[in-house]
Amino acid sequence: MILSLVFFTFSFVFYLVTSLLYIGHWIFKKKWIGQTATAMAFVALLSTTMILIARAGESGHAPFSNLWESMMLFVWATNAGYLILEYKHKFRAIGAFVMGLEFIAMISASLLPYRFKSAEPLNPALQNKWHWLMDVLRPFGLEKYAIGWLDFHVFTTFIGYAGFAISFGLSLIYLLKERSEANGTKGGIMGAFPEARIIDELSYRAIAWGFPFLATGIVSGAVWANYAWGSYWSWDPKETWSLITWFIYAAYLHARVTRGWRGKRAAYISVAGFLAVIFLYWGVSFVLPGLHAYAS
Amino acid sequence: MQDKVKEGGGRPWYRVAGSKIWYFFNSLKLTLFVLITLAVVSIFGTVVEQNLPVEEYLQKYGEKWTSFILTARLHDMYHSYWFLALLAMLALNIIVCTFERFPPKWKALLNHKSEKFDARLIEKFANHHTFDVAASPEAVKERVVNAFRKKKYDIITSGGGGEFRLYAWKGRIGRLGSDFTHISLLLILLGAIVGSFAGYKDFRAVFVGGEMSVPKADFRLKLDKFWIDYYDSGQIKQYNSLLTVIEDGKEVMKKQIWVNEPLYYKGIRFYQSSYGTAWNRVSEAEIAVQTKGRTEHGEPMLVKWETLTPLAGTKYSVKLIGYAGDFAYDEGTNQVFSKSAESNNPAIHLEIYDGDKLISTPWLFLKYPGIFPAIPNADEDLVFTGYKGIMYSGISINKDPGTNIVWAGSIVMGFGFILAFFVYHRRVWVVVRESGRSTEVKLGGMINKNNLVFEKELKEIVESISSEKARG
Numbered sequence A: 001m002i003l004s005l006v007f008f009t010f011s012f013v014f015y016l017v018t019s020l021l022y023i024g025h026w027i028f029k030k031k032w033i034g035q036t037a038t039a040m041a042f043v044a045l046l047s048t049t050m051i052l053i054a055r056a057g058e059s060g061h062a063p064f065s066n067l068w069e070s071m072m073l074f075v076w077a078t079n080a081g082y083l084i085l086e087y088k089h090k091f092r093a094i095g096a097f098v099m100g101l102e103f104i105a106m107i108s109a110s111l112l113p114y115r116f117k118s119a120e121p122l123n124p125a126l127q128n129k130w131h132w133l134m135d136v137l138r139p140f141g142l143e144k145y146a147i148g149w150l151d152f153h154v155f156t157t158f159i160g161y162a163g164f165a166i167s168f169g170l171s172l173i174y175l176l177k178e179r180s181e182a183n184g185t186k187g188g189i190m191g192a193f194p195e196a197r198i199i200d201e202l203s204y205r206a207i208a209w210g211f212p213f214l215a216t217g218i219v220s221g222a223v224w225a226n227y228a229w230g231s232y233w234s235w236d237p238k239e240t241w242s243l244i245t246w247f248i249y250a251a252y253l254h255a256r257v258t259r260g261w262r263g264k265r266a267a268y269i270s271v272a273g274f275l276a277v278i279f280l281y282w283g284v285s286f287v288l289p290g291l292h293a294y295a296s
Numbered sequence B: 001m002q003d004k005v006k007e008g009g010g011r012p013w014y015r016v017a018g019s020k021i022w023y024f025f026n027s028l029k030l031t032l033f034v035l036i037t038l039a040v041v042s043i044f045g046t047v048v049e050q051n052l053p054v055e056e057y058l059q060k061y062g063e064k065w066t067s068f069i070l071t072a073r074l075h076d077m078y079h080s081y082w083f084l085a086l087l088a089m090l091a092l093n094i095i096v097c098t099f100e101r102f103p104p105k106w107k108a109l110l111n112h113k114s115e116k117f118d119a120r121l122i123e124k125f126a127n128h129h130t131f132d133v134a135a136s137p138e139a140v141k142e143r144v145v146n147a148f149r150k151k152k153y154d155i156i157t158s159g160g161g162g163e164f165r166l167y168a169w170k171g172r173i174g175r176l177g178s179d180f181t182h183i184s185l186l187l188i189l190l191g192a193i194v195g196s197f198a199g200y201k202d203f204r205a206v207f208v209g210g211e212m213s214v215p216k217a218d219f220r221l222k223l224d225k226f227w228i229d230y231y232d233s234g235q236i237k238q239y240n241s242l243l244t245v246i247e248d249g250k251e252v253m254k255k256q257i258w259v260n261e262p263l264y265y266k267g268i269r270f271y272q273s274s275y276g277t278a279w280n281r282v283s284e285a286e287i288a289v290q291t292k293g294r295t296e297h298g299e300p301m302l303v304k305w306e307t308l309t310p311l312a313g314t315k316y317s318v319k320l321i322g323y324a325g326d327f328a329y330d331e332g333t334n335q336v337f338s339k340s341a342e343s344n345n346p347a348i349h350l351e352i353y354d355g356d357k358l359i360s361t362p363w364l365f366l367k368y369p370g371i372f373p374a375i376p377n378a379d380e381d382l383v384f385t386g387y388k389g390i391m392y393s394g395i396s397i398n399k400d401p402g403t404n405i406v407w408a409g410s411i412v413m414g415f416g417f418i419l420a421f422f423v424y425h426r427r428v429w430v431v432v433r434e435s436g437r438s439t440e441v442k443l444g445g446m447i448n449k450n451n452l453v454f455e456k457e458l459k460e461i462v463e464s465i466s467s468e469k470a471r472g
Helices: A002-028 A031-059 A067-089 A095-111 A131-140 A149-182 A196-229 A237-259 A263-287 B013-025 B028-047 B054-071 B074-079 B081-110 B119-124 B137-150 B172-198 B403-422 B451-466
Strands: B127-133 B154-160 B163-170 B200-207 B211-213 B219-230 B236-247 B250-258 B263-265 B268-291 B301-304 B316-324 B327-330 B335-338 B347-354 B357-360 B363-365 B380-399 B426-435 B438-447
Touching: A002 A031, A002 A067, A002 A095, A031 A067, A031 A095, A067 A095, A067 A149, A067 A196, A067 A263, A095 A149, A149 A196, A149 A237, A149 A263, A196 A237, A196 A263, A196 B268, A196 B403, A196 B451, A237 A263, A237 B028, B013 B081, B028 B074, B028 B081, B054 B074, B074 B081, B081 B172, B119 B127, B119 B426, B119 B438, B127 B451, B137 B154, B137 B163, B137 B426, B137 B438, B137 B451, B172 B403, B200 B211, B200 B219, B200 B268, B219 B250, B219 B268, B219 B380, B236 B263, B236 B268, B236 B380, B250 B263, B250 B268, B268 B347, B301 B316, B316 B335, B316 B380, B347 B380, B363 B380, B426 B451, B438 B451
Parallel strands: none
Antiparallel strands: B127 B438, B154 B163, B163 B426, B200 B380, B211 B219, B219 B236, B236 B250, B263 B268, B268 B301, B268 B316, B268 B380, B316 B347, B327 B335, B347 B357, B347 B363, B426 B438
16 A cells, blocks of 8 residues: 555656756756656656556556556556657657646646545456456466456556647647747747647647547447446446547547648647546546546 | 439439538538537537436526427437437448548559659659769669668669669558548447347346346346355455356356356346345245234244244234335225335235135234234234345346447457558659769658658668668
8 A cells, every 4th residue: 555655756756857857958958958857757657667566566456446546557658658759759858848747647646635546446347357368367377467348448548648648748839839930939948849840740640649549448448338237338428528539639630631730720629639638537537427437 | 304304414303412412421521520519519418417307407407498408408418319410420421431532542552553653743742852872873773672672662663774763662551541440430330220229128136046037038047146245345346146047947057247247148148237135025024923902022933935834822824925125005006016125114915824714914014013903803913023135136138239240340440540540651752863973863752641750761761872881
C-alpha cells in the first residue's frame, strides 16, 4: 500500500523538475538544459513505471482500476509517447507543454481523496482473464499474471488519451506559433519551436495514434460487455462520451485528409477533442452516474 | 410513360432521383455534418437523464420543457427515430462512399506501373531534389537502385545510355486502410443488427436445486449451487452458480459460471447477473402452537416445504404450500403475491389437516401473529415464528447470432487501422541524366500521409546517392 505512494512522491518531484527544465530550455534555448530535461523525463518515466509495478503488487491485479491508478497510466503513456516523439523528430521545446500537462495531471492525482488512491481488490464485474493466455502461461506456473479484457480495454483507451493529450499540447503551440509567424516575428519566445507546419503535422500524427487506440478501447469494451454481460452497448454516459470524443476526432481526420483542413482549424478541433477527453475521463466520473464512474 | 421522363438527359425520374440521392450520400461534407451533429446531440442524452418516469422530468424541468423533452424524445434519445436516422445516414454515407471510391482506387493501385510519367513533373512535387553527382551514369544508376532497395522500395527501371528512369514505391496496401476500417464499421453494425433481430434476451431466476426452461431451445438448466466468494477484507469477490445442462433427460454438461464467465451451449449464453433470497419459496418454516387469546406459545416445530408434518401435541398435521416475502393481496383476482423481492412482510400459506380431512388453508404472518385465526372453531391457534429462506440465482439469457460478425468486424478494424495509420503509400520518380562530366539526378515523389517521415527518408536517400560511402 505504501510503496506506490512513495514512488508517487518521487515522481511528483521528477515531473516538476522535468517541466521546469523543459520550460528553461524553451526560454533560454540552451542545449544542455534540454539534454538534462530529456534525461529527467526518462527518470520520471522510470519512476512512473515503478508506481505501476508497485501498485500491481499491492493490489494483486493490473493497476487500472481506480481513478488514481488510471491517472498514473495516463501520465506514463503520455510521457512514453512524448519521448518517442522527441526521439523521432528531435524537437525538444515541445516538451515544455507536454510535460507541463503531465505535471498538472500529477497535481490533480495528488489532490484526489485517499479513497480514490487506495489499492482495492477488483469487484466481480471487472474480473476477467483470457483463458487462452492462462492456458499459455500455465505450464510455467504464471497463469495468475494473465491479463484479460479489463487490462486490454483500459490500456488501449489510455494510449488513445495520451495521443490526444500530446496532440492538444502541440495544437496549443501551433496556435501560438502561427500567430507569431503571422506577425513576422522570428526568434523570440516562440523561436525555439519548429515551423508551424511541422507542429501541425506532428499534432496530426499524435491523433493518428490516439484515434485507432481509442477506437480499439471502445470496441474491446463493447465486445467484452457482450461476452461478460450479454449486451454490447447501453448508452452509459462514459460510453456515450467516448463515442462523442471519437466522433470529434473522426471529423478531424476526415476533414484533414479529404478536405485539407490543416493549421488553425485542425488545431481548434484538436483542442475541442481534448476538452471532450477531459470530460470523458474526469467529468463523467464525477458528474454523471454509471458503470464507469470511478468516483462512485 | 412520356410524362415520367424529365429533363435529366431523358432518363426516367426514378433514376434522376436515385442518382441525386446517391450523390447526396457520396459527400464528405455530409460525413462531417453527421459526425459533428452526432457528437453534439449525443451530449443532450447524457445531460438529460434517460428513461425516467414523466413526473421526475416535470419536477426537474417544469411543464414546458418536459413537453419539449417528450416530443423530441430526449428522454429516450438514443432510441428515437431521429437519432437512429442520423446513424443510418452515417452508415449509408459510408456505404456509398466505399462503392464510389474503392473500385477506381483499386484499379489505380493495380495499374500504377503503366502510368505515364512526365519527367518535368518531378519539380512540381512538394518533395523534390535535383543534384549533381560526380560519377558516371552507370555508377549513379546502381547507387539509386541500391538506395531504394535498402529502404525496401519496389522499383522498375527504364531507359539506358544517357538517360535512365526509375519508379519506386512502397506501402501501396496502406491506401486500403480506410476502406477496411469503413467496412469493419459496417460489419460491426450488421452484427449488432443481426443480433437484435435474430437473437433474443431473457432472464430467469432459478432456485438452488431448481430447474429453468430455456426459450426456443430443447434443453433445460439446473442450478446445483449458488455461492458468494469474499476477499479477506469482507468485500465481495465473486458470485458463482454451478449449472447443469439437461437435454433429453440426461445431464450433458456442468459448468461453474460467474460474472465475466458465462455458460455457452448451443449458441446461447447464460450469464450470472443477480442473486437473492426467494420471495415465493422457503425451504422450511417454524410453526408453534398457542392457545387463542394468549401471547406465549409452545416450542416451535420445523415444517419442510410441501411435506405433510404432524404437529406434536395436537391432532393436526400441516403442509407448507406457499410463501410471500412481502405479502400483498389482489382483490380483483383474489390472489396473493409478493409485492417486492424484499422480506418486508413474510407470510406462509398452510394446509391444515385433521386426520385426512383438510380443515383450513390460512396465511400466517411473521410480524402479526394471531391476526387471523389459523384453525376456525378451535382453541388452538398456530403462529409463524421463523423460516429458512432459499437462494435464487438470476441468470440472463442471450442468444446472439451476430457475435461472430462483430468479432470479424473488430479484427478487420484492427487490420484497417494498422494500414490506414501506420502504412504509408510512397511513390518516387527518379531521372538520371548525363550532364557533362557529372551526372544529374532529379528525384521527387509523394506520400499519402506523414510527410515528415517522407521528407526525412528522401533526404537520406539523396545523401546515400551523392556520397561515395553508401555504395556498398
